[in-house]
Amino acid sequence: MKIRDIKELLNAEVLCYEEGLDKEVNSACGSDMMSDVLAYVKDQAVLLTGLLNPQVIRTAEMMDMVCIVFVRNKKPTEEMIKLARQLEMVVLTTDLRMYNACGRLYSEGLGSSKVNGEV
């Protein structure tokens, strides 16, 4: 699906890099623990998180992700948005909680792809 579809499905607000909304993405992951994202995630394009600090943006960049969704209506700081824009990353925020946000995307076909260490 496109990032634009994620925005619609989650009724999300676009906080930066609207130019990237037509990018095609095939998989996502949800985590508040950046350590786990770095250790277990592989080839996921979208990160859903309730954690709010600049390391979220940097972690996503390290993993070559193209979109971050902040759940529970978290609003990143101006500094974080600036960083994400520089890195050409779409940042969305939604009122939904993590479980619901992930569930909606998963049931619409956005899978979790292959995760390191998964059987």
Next chain:
Amino acid sequence: MSEAINFHYVVDGDDFTSAGEASVDIKRKLRQLGVDPAIIRRVSIAMYEGEVNMVIHADGGTVDVNVYEDKIEMILSDEGPGIVNVELAMKKGFSTAPDYVRSLGFGAGMGLPNMKSYTDGMQIDTKIGVGTTITMVVNLK
């Protein structure tokens, strides 16, 4: 044989919000050099973990990235407390990070094992009360 290209970074230990800046920068530099994206990802993740560790445990330090024709070498040096038990620190899930670090999304005890798994070689030189130097290599060929 051409000489290595060196990138030197000073990692500020006072402010957690800046942790990872050097790794974001090296990723951009390696892209400019035309390095294979899969290699860039491995180098930048390993360095990022090391950089975050440095801020959490050692009040910052320095990172040198040397790009050779056949490999990329990362040397992370700090003057922190040193690693008491390297074998234990290499175990997945073992962490001495304080609780506030977990609230920031780190400190799961995955840093060092992750650095090892993303690189082709890793050496830890550590001395209690003096500091730690971690050298990691990712082969280009």
